Amino acid sequence: MDSVFAPNLLAGKAALVTGGGSGIGAGIAKLFAHHGAKVALLGRTVQKLDAVAAEIKAAGGIASVHPTDVRDYPALEKSMNDAAAAFGRLDIVVNSAAGNFLSPAASLSANGFRAVIDIDLCGTFNACRAAFTHLAKQGGVIVSITATQADVPTPLQVHAGAAKAGIAKLTRDLALEWGRSGIRVVAVAPGPVEGTEGMSRLAPGNSADALKKRVPLGRYATIEEIAASVLFLVSPAAAYVTGSTLLVDGGTSLIGAGPFLDMMGL
Ligand code: HXC
Numbered sequence: 001m002d003s004v005f006a007p008n009l010l011a012g013k014a015a016l017v018t019g020g021g022s023g024i025g026a027g028i029a030k031l032f033a034h035h036g037a038k039v040a041l042l043g044r045t046v047q048k049l050d051a052v053a054a055e056i057k058a059a060g061g062i063a064s065v066h067p068t069d070v071r072d073y074p075a076l077e078k079s080m081n082d083a084a085a086a087f088g089r090l091d092i093v094v095n096s097a098a099g100n101f102l103s104p105a106a107s108l109s110a111n112g113f114r115a116v117i118d119i120d121l122c123g124t125f126n127a128c129r130a131a132f133t134h135l136a137k138q139g140g141v142i143v144s145i146t147a148t149q150a151d152v153p154t155p156l157q158v159h160a161g162a163a164k165a166g167i168a169k170l171t172r173d174l175a176l177e178w179g180r181s182g183i184r185v186v187a188v189a190p191g192p193v194e195g196t197e198g199m200s201r202l203a204p205g206n207s208a209d210a211l212k213k214r215v216p217l218g219r220y221a222t223i224e225e226i227a228a229s230v231l232f233l234v235s236p237a238a239a240y241v242t243g244s245t246l247l248v249d250g251g252t253s254l255i256g257a258g259p260f261l262d263m264m265g266l
Helices: 023-034 046-058 073-087 110-138 158-181 197-202 207-214 223-234 258-263
Strands: 014-018 038-043 062-067 092-095 140-145 183-190 245-248
Touching: 014 023, 014 073, 014 110, 023 038, 023 046, 023 062, 023 092, 023 223, 038 046, 038 073, 046 062, 062 073, 073 110, 092 110, 110 140, 110 158, 110 183, 140 158, 140 223, 158 183, 183 223, 207 258, 223 245
Parallel strands: 014 038, 014 092, 038 062, 092 140, 140 183, 183 245
Antiparallel strands: none
């Protein structure tokens, strides 16, 4: 058994991160590379992917870039196959690609609802499905990034909340089906995270200060703190964990929707 205490927790492993060009996905990719994994970065914007890959390589790591929209299954499957072929294996897949915006449900178009479901929920299924054959060869782990909004009723995010709740259920169902193939399937539900496009969309300007005051730990998470929780889940320390969603939210989900209602003047 791999040692839980090894300094290079992911040495010899290969990982693919969707949404790896920015925010939480980029933070996870960099931490994985720091721990010795080869990392495939997948996302829509090649310039963002290139910048993260350059950072990883400058630090002595190995990274490849796969410009792909997770909504496009054939393209995603090809990127997954390319990454596995280039690295000779695939052990870890992280679903971090996501889309969100604030919109009252009463004025949200059907296409707007569908766009977020397509990226978050269908994109997560697509990556899991395309990864299965590779992960089943030697066993592996899938970690999906959800959000506290999957459980906590939240105004103006019916599309993202529904998608994230779907991911939590997908996580449990796949864990059940794929456990015997040696694949663990888990999720991380962050609360508000500093320096992400998500929070600049969801709590712009002064509303961030009001929200921070209500979070039990009194601040947003850092990207590194979310990445660390994902590292735990893919490491030997979590070898018996599957089907779970780990809350990494500073207690935000404990206080319900109140702060979001205040923040949005509802
Ligand atoms: C209302 C909107 C809208 C807005 C888009 N739409 N933005 N409706 N308010 N602010 C509608 C459009 O009008 C259109 O419907 C439909 O959504 C699709 O829009 P497109 O721009 O064509 O879609 P696309 O180019 O595919 O972009 C997807 C996107 C976009 C989700 C809309 O915002 C995006 O690419 N975001 C990626 C980055 C991102 O959002 N990061 C933050 C993730 S935060 P019509 O009817 O006009 O055709 C996060 C945290 C989760 O995930 C925490 C909460 C659960």
